Amino acid sequence: MKFDGKQMPKIVTAIPGPESERRVDDLARSECPAITARRARRSRETGVSQDPIVWRRAKGANVEDVDGNVFVDLTGAFAVAGLGHGHPKIVEAAQRQSEQLIHAMGDVYPGEAKIELIQRLAKVTPEPLTHSILGLSGASAVEAALKTAAVHTGKPGAIAFWGGYHGLSYGALSATAYRENFRRPFLSQLNGAVHHIPFPDTFRPPFGMSRDVSPDEVSHAVLSHLRQMLTGPATAGEGIGAVIIEPIQGRGGEIVPPPGFLAGLREICDDFELVLIFDEIYTGFGRTGTMFACEYEEVTPDILCVGKAMGGGFPLSAAIGREEVMASWGLSSGEAVHTSTFLGNPLGCAMGCAVIDTLVEEDWPARVARRGEQIRKRLEVLARRFPEKIGRVRGRGLMLGLELINDRKSRDPNTQLSMALMDHCRRRGYLVLPSGRHGQVLALSPPFMVTDEQWEGFFTALEEGIEGAG
Ligand SMILES: Cc1ncc(COP(=O)(O)O)c(C=O)c1O
CATH class of the missing domain: 3.40.640.10 (Type I PLP-dependent aspartate aminotransferase-like (Major domain))
Structure with a gap:
C-alpha cells in the first residue's frame, strides 16, 4: 500500500475500546510501563480504555503504528504537523x-x-x-x-x-x-x-x-x-x-x-x-x-x-x-x-x-482559512442536529472544537462524551484529542492537507459516535 498521507484508515488489529477484553491492569504490566500505567490510571478514572498507540511512521495526515494500523491524525500531533508529517x-x-x-x-x-x-x-x-x-x-x-x-x-x-x-x-x-x-x-x-x-x-x-x-x-x-x-x-x-x-x-x-x-x-x-x-x-x-x-x-x-x-x-x-x-x-x-x-x-x-x-x-494560511470554513460549516450542521449534546462549535481556521454539554439548559461540560468520542474515533482510525478545562471539548488541529475523503470518513465516524452515545 502506498503510504503517502492520503490513505483512509486501515485497522488490522483490534483497537481496544471500553468493551475490550484486555484489562487495564494487564496494560500496566505490559512492555511500556511508563505510558501504559498512565493510560491505565486514566482509564480507571474515566471508564474509557486508552491503549497506547506506538507509532512507527507518519506521512502527511497518516500515522502507522507498530501493528500496521493506519490512522488519520486529526491532532497534528499536538498541532505540530500543520504541514503534515514528514513534508x-x-x-x-x-x-x-x-x-x-x-x-x-x-x-x-x-x-x-x-x-x-x-x-x-x-x-x-x-x-x-x-x-x-x-x-x-x-x-x-x-x-x-x-x-x-x-x-x-x-x-x-x-x-x-x-x-x-x-x-x-x-x-x-x-x-x-x-x-x-x-x-x-x-x-x-x-x-x-x-x-x-x-x-x-x-x-x-x-x-x-x-x-x-x-x-x-x-x-x-x-x-x-x-x-x-x-x-x-x-x-x-x-x-x-x-x-x-x-x-x-x-x-x-x-x-x-x-x-x-x-x-x-x-x-x-x-x-x-x-x-x-x-x-x-x-x-x-x-x-x-x-x-x-x-x-x-x-x-x-x-x-x-x-x-x-x-x-x-x-x-x-x-x-x-x-x-x-x-x-x-x-x-x-x-x-x-x-x-x-x-x-x-x-x-x-x-x-x-x-x-x-x-x-x-504554497500559500497555506489562506488555504487553511478556506478549508477551516468548510469544516466549521460541517461541524455546525452537526451542532444543529444534536443541540442537547453540542453546545458550541469553537475555534478558527483549522483549530476547531466541539464543546460537548450534558444538556442545553445547564451547559454543564460533558467530559464523558468527549472521552467516549475520542475512543470511538480512534477505533475507527481517526485520532482526536480532548481539550478544555474539563476535557469537554473534542479538539481538531489536523494537518492542513487532510483530504475530502478523509474528512468525510471522520464525519461519518463522529456522527455514529454521537448517535451511539444515546
Ligand atoms: C499556547 C501554548 N503555549 C505553550 C505551550 C507549551 O509548549 P511546550 O509543551 O512545547 O513547552 C503549549 C503547549 O501545548 C501551548 O499550547
Missing part, C-alpha cells in the same frame, strides 16, 4: 543540514541556519517584531518572554488568564492556569506576582454574568476588571509589568475572544506601559487561517511566542519582540545571561526555514 521539503532540509552541520555554538559561534531563521521570522511576523530569542520548547519561549518583560519594566508581576496554557516549567507554569492540579503541588514555588483573570468566554460568561450577555459586554467586563486591578491596591498593580494571553485559547478549549477584546487589551497595556505578550505557540504558522492569529484582529503584541509547528517536528521555539523591548537585555558582556546549549540548533533552524518557506510559497 518532503522539510525532510530534505533536515537531510541537507545534517550532512553539513548538526550542532554549533548557539549564542557564541552560531551556525548560519540560525541567522537565516531569525531573518525569516522577522519577515513573516507583524511589522515591529524583529528580534528573536530562540528556544527548544513552547515553555522556554514563554520564559524568555516573561524574563524580557521583567528586564524591560523592572517589574516581576504579570497578568495571565484562567484556562490559559503556557507550558509547565516553573516560569511558564506561573502563568498557566489550565487546570488546578497542574499547579497545586508547586504553588509555593511559583511566581506569586502573576495574577489570573477570567478569559472572555461568551459561552460561559465570567463574573456570574447571564448567558444572554453580548460578546461586547463580556469583553467590556473583563477589560474593566483588569483596569481596576491595575489601579486598585489589591494586586499591587505597580508590580505588574506584563500581560500574557493566547489570542485563541488552545488547550483551554479553542476559545476565541470577542472581536475587539485584544485591541482593548493593547490599549490597556499602552496606558499602563505593560509588555503585551501573545502566546501563539498553538495558533502560529497558519493554523488559524492567517500566519499568526493576531493578524486577524490587527493587534500586534510587544512579544510574540511561537513554537510547535515552527520546527516541522523538531523542538524549536522563539520569543520575537520589538527592538526596543528586546534591547533591554543590553549589550553582551561576553557571557550570555539567557541562553542554552542547544539554542539555535542548526538542524532545527534549517527545518524551521523550510517550514516558513513552504507556508509562504
